[in-house]
Amino acid sequence: MTETHVLDQLHATFGFSAFRGVQDQVVSRVLDGQSTLAVMPTGAGKSLTYQLPAVMLPGTCVVISPLIALMHDQLRSALANGIRAATLTSVDADREQTIDRFRAGELDLLYVAPERASQGHFRELLSKAPVCLFAIDEAHCVSEWGHDFRPDYRALRPLMDAFPDVPRLALTATADAQTRADVLAQLGIPADGLIVAGFDRPNIRYAIRHRDNPVRQLTTLMAEQPGPGIVYAPTRKKVEELADKLSAATGRPVLPYHAGLPPEVRAANQAAFVASEEMVMVATVAFGMGIDKPDVRFVAHAGIPKSIEGYYQETGRAGRDGDPSVAVMLWGADDFARARMRLEEVDETRRVGERARLDALAALVETGSCRRAVLLRHFGEHPPETCGNCDNCLDAPGIRDVTELARKVLSAVYRTGQSYGFGHIQKVLLGQHDDRVVQRGHDQLSVFGIVSADEAPLLQPLVRALQARGSLLPTEHGGLALGDDARVILKGEVPVMLAIAPKQERARKDRRGG
Ligand code: ADP
Ligand code: ZN
Numbered sequence: 167m168t169e170t171h172v173l174d175q176l177h178a179t180f181g182f183s184a185f186r187g188v189q190d191q192v193v194s195r196v197l198d199g200q201s202t203l204a205v206m207p208t209g210a211g212k213s214l215t216y217q218l219p220a221v222m223l224p225g226t227c228v229v230i231s232p233l234i235a236l237m238h239d240q241l242r243s244a245l246a247n248g249i250r251a252a253t254l255t256s257v258d259a260d261r262e263q264t265i266d267r268f269r270a271g272e273l274d275l276l277y278v279a280p281e282r283a284s285q286g287h288f289r290e291l292l293s294k295a296p297v298c299l300f301a302i303d304e305a306h307c308v309s310e311w312g313h314d315f316r317p318d319y320r321a322l323r324p325l326m327d328a329f330p331d332v333p334r335l336a337l338t339a340t341a342d343a344q345t346r347a348d349v350l351a352q353l354g355i356p357a358d359g360l361i362v363a364g365f366d367r368p369n370i371r372y373a374i375r376h377r378d379n380p381v382r383q384l385t386t387l388m389a390e391q392p393g394p395g396i397v398y399a400p401t402r403k404k405v406e407e408l409a410d411k412l413s414a415a416t417g418r419p420v421l422p423y424h425a426g427l428p429p430e431v432r433a434a435n436q437a438a439f440v441a442s443e444e445m446v447m448v449a450t451v452a453f454g455m456g457i458d459k460p461d462v463r464f465v466a467h468a469g470i471p472k473s474i475e476g477y478y479q480e481t482g483r484a485g486r487d488g489d490p491s492v493a494v495m496l497w498g499a500d501d502f503a504r505a506r507m508r509l510e511e512v513d514e515t516r517r518v519g520e521r522a523r524l525d526a527l528a529a530l531v532e533t534g535s536c537r538r539a540v541l542l543r544h545f546g547e548h549p550p551e552t553c554g555n556c557d558n559c560l561d562a563p564g565i566r567d568v569t570e571l572a573r574k575v576l577s578a579v580y581r582t583g584q585s586y587g588f589g590h591i592q593k594v595l596l597g598q599h600d601d602r603v604v605q606r607g608h609d610q611l612s613v614f615g616i617v618s619a620d621e622a623p624l625l626q627p628l629v630r631a632l633q634a635r636g637s638l639l640p641t642e643h644g645g646l647a648l649g650d651d652a653r654v655i656l657k658g659e660v661p662v663m664l665a666i667a668p669k670q671e672r673a674r675k676d677r678r679g680g
Contacts, residue, residue, distance in 0.1 A: 172197070172222070176214075179221050179247055186211050188363040192335070193218055196299060201334040201355045203305065205346060206363040208339045208482040213240060216301035216335050220274040221249055225298035229277045232304050232316060236456040237277040243458075244275055251275035254282065271296045280307075284321030289328060297332050302353060305336035306475075309348040311519045313340065313473050323354055339482070340475035343546050344519070365478070365545045369485045370493050372537040373557035374530070375667075376630065377496035380408070380468050385415045387494055388446060393463030394439065397448045398480055400469040400501075402426045408468060409448040416446075423449035454480060460487035466494045470501040473523040474530055474544050497531050499633035503640040506649075528634040534558060534565040534665025563665040568628055569655070571621055572637075572662040575628060576652050578613040579638065582606070584647040588629055591646065596622055628664055 172193065176182055185193070192204045192215040206212050220227035231237045237253045244251040250273050252264040267273050268291070282288050300322075306312035308319035326334055336353050350357055377383065384397060397412070399405045402424040413420035419442060421435040439447045440459050447453060451472070465484040471477040477495070485491030505524055512520050530540050538553040552559045578591050593600045594608045597615020608614060617625065629646070632638040639649040654660045 172218075175222055176218060179218065179249065180214060182214075188361050189215055191361050195359070195361070196333060196335050197222065199333045200359060202359045202361060203336040203338075203346065203350055203353070203355050204361045204363070205338055207365050207367070208479055209486045210339075210363050212303075212337045212339070213243070215337070216299060217244060217247075217249060217275065219299055219335075220301075223298040225271060225296035226268055226273045226276050227299040227301055228292070228297055229275060229301040229303060230280050230283060230319075230322060231277055232280060232307055232319075233455065234279065236303075237279070239456040239458070241277060249274050251277070253277040255279055265291065269295045280316060280318035280322060283325045284318060289325055292325075292329060297329060300326050300329075300332055300334045302334065302336040304338060305349050305353065306338040306340055306345050308336075308352045309345045310516055311342075311345040311348045312338075313475050313523065315516070320352070323352060327354065340479050342475065342544060362546065365542055365547060366538065366549065367482060367485065368553075368555065369488050370481060370491050371555045371557075371560075372481070372493050372541070374495045374497065374537060375557070376627070377468070377498045380496055381411045381415060383494075383496055384408070384412055384466060384468070387464060387466055387492075388412065388416050388418060391464045391492060392444060394442060394444060394459065394461060395446045395464040395466065396454065396462060396480075396483060397446060397466045397468055398451060398453075398471070399448055400450070402450060404468065405448050405450055412446065412448065419445045421445065421447055423447050423453040425450065425452045451476065451480065454483050457483070459483075461489070462486070462491065463489075464492045464494065466496070468496055470495065470497050470505065470527060470531070472505075474526050474541065475523070477527065477530070478541060478545070495531070497634075499630040500640075502528060502634045502636070506636055506639060525635065528636070531634055532631050532665065534563045534663070558665070561668045563668055566624070566664050566666060567661060568624060568664045569658065569661045571617065571624060571628060572632065572655050573658065574613060574616050575625065575632065576637065576648060576656050578611075579646050580648060580652075580656075581611050581613055582608055585641055585643065585645040587644050587646060588626070591629075592622075592625055595625065624664065624666070627666065628662075631662075631664055 187210055188206065189211055192202055195202045196219040204212065204215060216227055216229060234255050234257060237255060241251055241253050252267065252273055254261060254264055254276060268276055302322060307314050307316040309315060334353060334355055336349055336355060346360060350360060397408060399408050405422045405424045409420050409422040421438060423432060423435050439445050462484045465481045471480055481493035484493055509517055509520055526544060530537065533540050536552045536559050537556040539549045539551060542549040574595060578595050582594060593603050594614055595617040599609055603609055629638060636649040637652045637655055638646045641647050655662060
């Protein structure tokens with residue numbers, strides 16, 4: 167197959183005159199019959215990399231996709247491009263007909279859910295139909311390292327192994343180096359079959375701030391961004407609450423979206439959002455997959471996302487049209503505290519990975535340097551040190567070495583018995599003869615009054631940062647206890663740096679007249 171032929175077909179089927187990014191590399195491997203793992207960010211055009219070969223190769227491309235809603239979206243757009251496609255799911259009434267068409271070689275694409283792959287009669291069906299390619303969408307689901315492990319994906323390998331001549335194309339938007347290696351191994355794709363696209367989304371401006379008044383902070387964001395936006399909130403209750411408050415505070419159309427709403431309400435809200443040029447959707451992460459709305463101007467997180475992968479994927483829904491867009495995360499120390507508590511419930515095998523993911527997220531939140539650089543390095547790239555389009559690049563925070571102060575804080579937590587909250591620890595460190603402090607004899611401790619008034623404003627942000635990285639952990643009763651890496655800080659073996667928001671830094675300098 168010549169290159170011109172492929173480009174002609176690209177134009178004939180999709181109306182596009184050129185490939186984007188790594189699409190051509192992926193497509194040419196697939197047309198050559200080589201198994202491939204393509205890691206391409208959301209919006210990079212993954213579907214085309216199997217749909218085009220599906221049209222060009224004789225036989226059917228079997229696509230494994232984890233969500234029925236996602237499959238039906240894909241089906242619609244494939245049919246709109248004149249591709250002979252069908253889905254085979256529990257909700258499809260025309261299953262018999264689809265099976266007949268598949269066996270007769272009348273389909274380019276057949277979408278199935280992974281649970282079907284493990285069924286014996288599906289394997290039998292495959293042996294009686296012409297299959298040209300296995301495309302595995304959301305391939306990170308096969309890995310326990312990934313953030314969305316689905317046991318059904320493990321059935322794919324034995325199924326595909328039964329058809330050794332059929333090449334495999336695994337696709338994912340989100341995979342760190344470890345997950346990538348695992349996906350290759352789990353799906354039987356050679357290591358040289360890995361193709362990774364650039365992850366940079368230069369038109370998205372990243373900003374990460376401490377959450378002190380989410381309604382006010384989001385209202386300000388909405389005033390600055392009149393276009394469509396998504397606000398992710400951690401729970402259904404928070405979604406409802408925020409949607410009400412933001413709607414009241416801004417007068418903008420604001421709708422909620424979460425899995426607890428009736429399907430018809432969800433569908434109606436989603437449709438309204440897609441059609442609107444000003445609507446804000448307050449949603450759980452259930453919202454967004456498979457939604458094609460290129461003009462989303464902002465994505466806000468009202469609490470921390472599950473991981474950097476999740477953050478990248480969710481913020482990636484902003485600005486798919488390439489126009490300037492913003493991604494704002496509002497975080498609180500309690501978000502990290504809760505996430506670390508949840509880690510304890512995760513089973514042993516997955517905990518290491520989950521913890522590493524949380525630590526990586528904490529590092530992104532805490533960094534005083536370029537957010538984009540941290541993000542892209544996480545995805546294995548080698549970005550420049552600064553991007554000029556994130557909060558830290560635009561308004562550089564002060565970076566302070568607070569190792570000594572951190573040791574004082576941890577030591578105060580330790581000496582007071584690891585059960586008091588921030589307020590009490592602060593009083594002890596600042597030397598305040600408060601009743602409770604005196605009653606407990608904490609004014610007799612060596613840490614009493616060892617922090618100067620000048621350093622006092624750093625205490626709260628420092629404690630937050632120590633909580634984010636897990637050096638301080640919450641106790642059941644709202645106190646603070648030492649976490650895993652508190653020891654190395656206490657011993658002075660690792661430095662602690664604190665990024666101080668520019669506004670706060672200026673206020674501090676003003677007070678000192680400096
Ligand atoms: P992904 O699955 O990677 O998130 P999609 O496959 O949904 O991305 O594609 C995102 C958008 O980019 C779609 O609207 C698609 O039509 C468009 N697109 C894909 N490839 C090209 C291309 N080569 N030229 C122009 N537009 C493209
Ligand atoms: Zn930057």
